[in-house]
Amino acid sequence: METTAQRHLTDRTTSDLYFHAERTQPVPDSLGQDLLLRVLDEVDYGLLVIDAQGHIRHANHLARHEMSTGRVIVTHARSLLGRNTELTTQIQSALEHALRGQRRLLQLKQGEHELSLAFVPLSHPLEFDAPTVLVLLSRKNACDNLALRMFARSQNLSPSEEAVLLALCRGASIPEIASDHKVAESTVRSQIKALREKTGCGSIRALMQKVHSLPPMVPALRVISAMPHNAMEFAQP
Template sequence: MWQANETISTRSHFSAAGFGAQGGLEQALLLRVLDEVDYGVLVIDGQGRLRHANHLARHEMISARLIMNHGNTLLGVTTDFTVQIQQALEQALRGQRRLVSLRSASRELSLAFIPLSHPLETDEPSVLVLLSRQSACENLAVRMFARSQNLSPSEESVLMGLCRGLSIPDIAAEHGVVQSTVRSQIKALREKTGCPSIRLMMQRVNSLPPVVPALRIVSPMPHNAMEFAQP
């Protein structure tokens, strides 16, 4: 668990963008913006301590499916995952960008380690860690898109199935209908969205801006005390 008395300093990381000099209001606003990003964001300092985690990163760590927090340090759930994370972090602190892919039987997570400082610079070394984006079916913008196109509930369900990569037989079996019904619904989807094919419709859906579902946002924090709330 995060220590409640450990205040997370973000001023040194963001002052170059003009936020630190303006005081706490701009800092808090920036951190709220990071909570709306559709992938986990972590900032780790030169001693390997977690200095910031947006809400999706906190959700991922508390779920402990592939990564977790222990003693304010980013670890993997296995020794091998931890070794990969520590090696990438050490290389990023030396100015090298690294990508780590962690896989289990039912889960895959990629982590990009990006240096926020150069080894020859005088500021405190730190590393930005970006986690995989959510899948299209978890993007709230997809449901917003369905509403804007006046899709019926059943058509929206078919659209979400296509986003999950399901085939027509799979969608039919899941909804308890015949395949011809699903094909009719897909035809209606194409007509309402103005897409001549499923492929182009999926391209349009995948290009939607990522929107984080409000219900998944953990309770507001005094930015950024990094205390875990239930996701």
């Protein structure tokens, strides 16, 4: 005859099995992939995944936007190319090294436009999976980061203080800010003092360090430059 202790042990064992089954239940590939691509589109950096044949397997929203401008990089026949032959050669060389397991960083410049690209191997050269490379593009401007606007609201900054903060992020000096906002330099200094007090930063440098440490969030997603070979054809709204 089963005792109370035995029934309690059986109930606990059954409960643990159900709990373990729920935790280990695999997420459907389609759902996991869609969520991952949504995540990539929310990051304020251009991201591309390139396979061993040099084909772009996926490009997030900002990467597609950068390639569509044609300022420094472009895409042709599913390949990542530079705006000219010299840039293309640099990109192909970095990609070849990355496919062999070596990280590379490029500083590309075309006219007045500059773009940094980091090539990161996603597979180990001793592993059997097909070599794949992640390419990260530099973020254009910290002032375009949605988190900066959210930070300003969370610190209860006034509209004029937020405008000064954005100007500081762009590298503007106090005289330049005063001239642009048509106020006295003393007014700008007072606003900067208020910024430091509200954010708890002892200096402009500390304030800028805090701003640049904010999570990279895109301000908005736009449906542009669709790439048919993407797992999802368009960026998510």
